[in-house]
Amino acid sequence: MAEDGATGFGDVSDRLAAEALIVDVDGFEGPLDLLLTLGRTQKVDLRKVSILQLAEQYLAFVEKAKQLRIELAADYLVMAAWLAFLKSKLLLPPDPSEEGPSGEELAAHLAFQLERLSAMRDVAAKLMARDQMGRDFFARGIPESVERVRRVTYTATLMDLMKAYARTRTKDEFRPYIMDRENLFTMEQALDRLRGLIGYAGEWTNLMTYLPEGWENDPVRRRSATAATFAASLELVKHGHLTIRQEDTFAPIQIKLKEVPRG
Amino acid sequence: MVDLPDDLEPVEESLFEAPPMGEQERMVEAILFASAEPVTVAELNARMPHGAEAAVALENLQKRYEGRGVELRKVGEAWAMRTASDLGFLMQKETVETRKLSRAAIETLAIVAYHQPVTRAEIEEIRGVSVSRGTVDQLLELEWIRFGRRRMTPGRPVTYVVTQDFLDHFGLESARDLPGLKELRAAGLLDSRPPPGMVGLGDGEDEADDSQDQDELFREEDTDE
Amino acid sequence: MVDLPDDLEPVEESLFEAPPMGEQERMVEAILFASAEPVTVAELNARMPHGAEAAVALENLQKRYEGRGVELRKVGEAWAMRTASDLGFLMQKETVETRKLSRAAIETLAIVAYHQPVTRAEIEEIRGVSVSRGTVDQLLELEWIRFGRRRMTPGRPVTYVVTQDFLDHFGLESARDLPGLKELRAAGLLDSRPPPGMVGLGDGEDEADDSQDQDELFREEDTDE
Numbered sequence: 001m002a003e004d005g006a007t008g009f010g011d012v013s014d015r016l017a018a019e020a021l022i023v024d025v026d027g028f029e030g031p032l033d034l035l036l037t038l039g040r041t042q043k044v045d046l047r048k049v050s051i052l053q054l055a056e057q058y059l060a061f062v063e064k065a066k067q068l069r070i071e072l073a074a075d076y077l078v079m080a081a082w083l084a085f086l087k088s089k090l091l092l093p094p095d096p097s098e099e100g101p102s103g104e105e106l107a108a109h110l111a112f113q114l115e116r117l118s119a120m121r122d123v124a125a126k127l128m129a130r131d132q133m134g135r136d137f138f139a140r141g142i143p144e145s146v147e148r149v150r151r152v153t154y155t156a157t158l159m160d161l162m163k164a165y166a167r168t169r170t171k172d173e174f175r176p177y178i179m180d181r182e183n184l185f186t187m188e189q190a191l192d193r194l195r196g197l198i199g200y201a202g203e204w205t206n207l208m209t210y211l212p213e214g215w216e217n218d219p220v221r222r223r224s225a226t227a228a229t230f231a232a233s234l235e236l237v238k239h240g241h242l243t244i245r246q247e248d249t250f251a252p253i254q255i256k257l258k259e260v261p262r263g
Numbered sequence: 264m265v266d267l268p269d270d271l272e273p274v275e276e277s278l279f280e281a282p283p284m285g286e287q288e289r290m291v292e293a294i295l296f297a298s299a300e301p302v303t304v305a306e307l308n309a310r311m312p313h314g315a316e317a318a319v320a321l322e323n324l325q326k327r328y329e330g331r332g333v334e335l336r337k338v339g340e341a342w343a344m345r346t347a348s349d350l351g352f353l354m355q356k357e358t359v360e361t362r363k364l365s366r367a368a369i370e371t372l373a374i375v376a377y378h379q380p381v382t383r384a385e386i387e388e389i390r391g392v393s394v395s396r397g398t399v400d401q402l403l404e405l406e407w408i409r410f411g412r413r414r415m416t417p418g419r420p421v422t423y424v425v426t427q428d429f430l431d432h433f434g435l436e437s438a439r440d441l442p443g444l445k446e447l448r449a450a451g452l453l454d455s456r457p458p459p460g461m462v463g464l465g466d467g468e469d470e471a472d473d474s475q476d477q478d479e480l481f482r483e484e485d486t487d488e
Numbered sequence: 489m490v491d492l493p494d495d496l497e498p499v500e501e502s503l504f505e506a507p508p509m510g511e512q513e514r515m516v517e518a519i520l521f522a523s524a525e526p527v528t529v530a531e532l533n534a535r536m537p538h539g540a541e542a543a544v545a546l547e548n549l550q551k552r553y554e555g556r557g558v559e560l561r562k563v564g565e566a567w568a569m570r571t572a573s574d575l576g577f578l579m580q581k582e583t584v585e586t587r588k589l590s591r592a593a594i595e596t597l598a599i600v601a602y603h604q605p606v607t608r609a610e611i612e613e614i615r616g617v618s619v620s621r622g623t624v625d626q627l628l629e630l631e632w633i634r635f636g637r638r639r640m641t642p643g644r645p646v647t648y649v650v651t652q653d654f655l656d657h658f659g660l661e662s663a664r665d666l667p668g669l670k671e672l673r674a675a676g677l678l679d680s681r682p683p684p685g686m687v688g689l690g691d692g693e694d695e696a697d698d699s700q701d702q703d704e705l706f707r708e709e710d711t712d713e
Contacts, residue, residue, distance in 0.1 A: 123373050132432055137348045
């Protein structure tokens with residue numbers, strides 16, 4: 001504070017006062033802290049502190065800070081407004097028609113808050129004054145490590161067991177419930193296949209030549225593939241994409257792409 | 264404490280021969296001596312042979328260590344050996360540089376200890392300023408406070424309570440032994456008193472729930488001791 | 489400076505009243521307890537009040553701890569307190585870790601439970617994969633399965649059956665209480681049909697032998713069939 005003492009004498013005291021106030025405001029942890037300090041200056045038991053007087057002290061403090069154009073945090077101003085309100089409530093005779101807490105109730109609560117904060121500070125100091133570990137008393141300096149012997153137990157529930165069993169059994173016995181499609185050639189498959197191939201069939205071709213690869217020899221598969229391909233060819237005839245013919249009973253069935261007029 | 268031996272009484276007649284009490288005392292002594300951390304009665308029993316009654320052995324041992332350079336101390340639900348406080352002056356060499364706690368942190372710690380379980384909003388209400396995240400974090404990091412149950416009020420805020428480490432550090436047997444606790448309670452300074460005109464905040468059933476919480480915290484110590 | 493000569497005189501007559509021996513013992517006790525390393529006599533003397541005789545205090549302390557759970561031990565030129573060597577076993581803490589059985593193990597177990605007595609080959613046939621030696625060993629070790637009678641088929645393979653421990657663990661009175669067993673059987677799922685080309689399973693005299701085994705466990709099912 002002394003390093004810039006070069007400026008005139010007149011305003012030094014003002015400036016020091018201002019600075020003192022700044023320091024003071026900074027030194028308080030919020031309005032409640034400031035109120036507690038102001039309350040203590042009344043030199044009475046906090047329970048008997050005059051809230052009215054306290055409110056006036058606070059408002060005077062804020063007023064002074066404003067004059068000195070010291071920036072006060074919003075909560076200081078909110079508290080000031082609230083205290084002004086409280087002051088008016090305490091001074092005016094109570095309005096019986098008015099709802100809400102009376103001035104006395106509000107004042108009593110503020111007194112309670114101040115007393116509680118003060119009490120917490122006292123016990124905080126008492127707590128810190130206690131013997132502390134690592135300062136006044138000590139724990140074992142060479143703790144012996146406790147060897148952990150890990151024993152693993154396995155567990156399973158009945159449900160796990162049931163599920164596991166069902167899982168193993170699902171692999172075979174349950175399968176027949178699902179359609180076995182391994183040896184089944186569906187009409188949809190045959191249709192897809194035919195649609196892809198008939199474009200090249202400009203002449204009469206034996207239907208059996210359209211059987212998919214690998215389905216021609218195994219009797220089960222050939223039957224399935226033949227049936228599907230035949231049904232598919234009928235479907236394509238129905239839609240006018242193919243013509244189909246059979247020269248004689250049991251003679252090979254032949255198909256041919258139908259000439260469709262363009263457009 | 265007193266209940267445990269009763270529970271274990273029939274063990275003496277069991278197939279497992281419990282070691283003689285003198286031997287049990289030695290065991291408790293060895294375990295507590297070797298450990299830097301407090302050890303619970305349950306853990307003592309678990310580590311000692313079947314049929315041992317750690318609670319009884321502890322009592323005997325505590326008498327034996329009375330007035331010695333090392334003491335047997337109860338910390339919450341656990342027991343620990345600590346050097347006698349009057350000999351602290353001999354230990355300069357051991358003294359751990361303790362981190363200086365800020366005034367905010369010290370006050371917050373005290374509020375948690377005396378008002379537990381307490382929410383951040385309540386701490387702020389009591390201190391009249393907002394509590395910075397760092398303050399709470401520091402106390403959590405020191406493991407002096409921990410999260411308690413959530414409060415059953417709107418928003419279900421978390422609460423804070425003090426830990427066994429806290430008790431251990433300040434040489435407290437339980438949170439009930441906090442200095443001045445009875446006086447504060449008698450003066451009504453630990454009541455959660457909502458500001459007049461504010462209804463529904465911390466009222467009614469929530470209030471009941473809270474006091475239950477607190478009761479439980481303090482009762483726990485009562486019954487288990 | 490002036491004190492120095494006094495130092496050399498008998499301690500009793502010194503200006504500095506040395507603490508009583510009991511007090512010195514306490515000090516040595518506390519220092520040894522709290523020190524992170526063994527402490528030499530010289531260091532003890534340096535840390536204790538003027539006139540103290542650490543060596544004497546140490547000797548007394550050592551006697552005091554004789555036969556206790558903690559011993560005063562000389563480590564090189566220094567002293568330390570350690571737990572009595574016969575109590576080393578207390579420095580172990582058994583932690584029990586519970587794990588879920590592997591899929592292979594639980595499936596194997598289920599098959600043994602439902603199909604007992606069952607051979608490894610049969611388990612593999614049902615599971616459709618080979619059963620590792622480890623899986624079976626684990627179940628044997630857990631004492632959830634045990635060896636049953638040998639099957640009277642070529643190679644006389646051993647069979648597995650579930651144990652009383654298994655029943656206890658799963659809260660079953662007998663294996664026939666396995667939930668859903670009847671339902672599964674009704675659905676034909678327990679029909680242990682030999683795959684084509686495999687004969688002799690559950691045939692002839694083996695059948696008699698097996699059903700005897702099974703009788704004990706599956707009597708109800710047997711009569712149902």
